[in-house]
Amino acid sequence: MPFPDESAHPLTVVDSQDTWPGEFARVAERLRPALGGLAVAVDHVGSTAVPGLAAKDCVDVQVRVASLDEEQVVPRLAAIGFRCRPEPWNRSEISFGHPGRKLVFAPPVGARRCNVHLRVDGRSNAQYALLFRDYLRADRVAREAWGAFKRRLARSVGTLEEYGRIKAPATDALMAGAQLWAIQTDWSPR
Known part of the structure; x- marks a missing residue:
């Protein structure tokens, strides 16, 4: 669920x-810092x-940490205005069939959407x-198809929640191709 200040943004997918x-x-x-x-x-x-990929105008940032200690990270990010999202799906996810913990933060009120x-x-x-990022950077056909899918989906659903619920299994299908690409190219995370 978006915070109240975020609800003014309509669900749109824009050009890169x-x-x-x-x-x-x-x-x-x-x-x-x-x-x-x-x-x-x-x-x-x-x-x-991903250059050239249509997207929602919301920048995704991943911070990789040695351990996910909420007592340490939440106050540090709150001190600069970032708000920890409370929903259960913003605290865990399944990737490649494995559960993983995460925390997701919204930007400070009035800051750039991210x-x-x-x-x-x-x-x-x-x-x-x-892998999602690197695969779509490398594969033009997958990138164009994914962008077209997201545009159609954004036009056909009413809410961000519906968009995410429908996009999740499609992302898993996309990532099956990404895994094959990773094996063929000997990809590894940097």
Whole structure:
């Protein structure tokens, strides 16, 4: 569920924007000092990290941490205005058939739309996000098909919740192709 200040944004998928990498960098610059040594890496992930891919205008950031200690990370991000999303699906996920913990944060009120995903470095859900990005960067046909699918889906559903519920199994199908690509190219997360 979006926070009240986020509900004003309609569900739309837009053309890829050249500004997204710079906007990610500005969010990352705020996160790194707040998290200090807790952050192993800060990655631009999701559709806005893939040049040429249509996406919702919401930058996805992955912070890989050595351990997901809520008592340490939540106050640090709250101190710079980031809000921990309370929904159960923002606390765990299944990636490649393996459950993984995560925490998702919304931006400060009035800041650039983004989702900050904290995941344990090396776990399947952290690798899933990197593989999604790298596969779609490398495969033009998959990228174009995924963008077209997301545009059709956004036009046909009324809410972000419906969009996410329908997109989840389609993402799993896309990622089956990504796993094959990873084997064929000897991909590994950076």
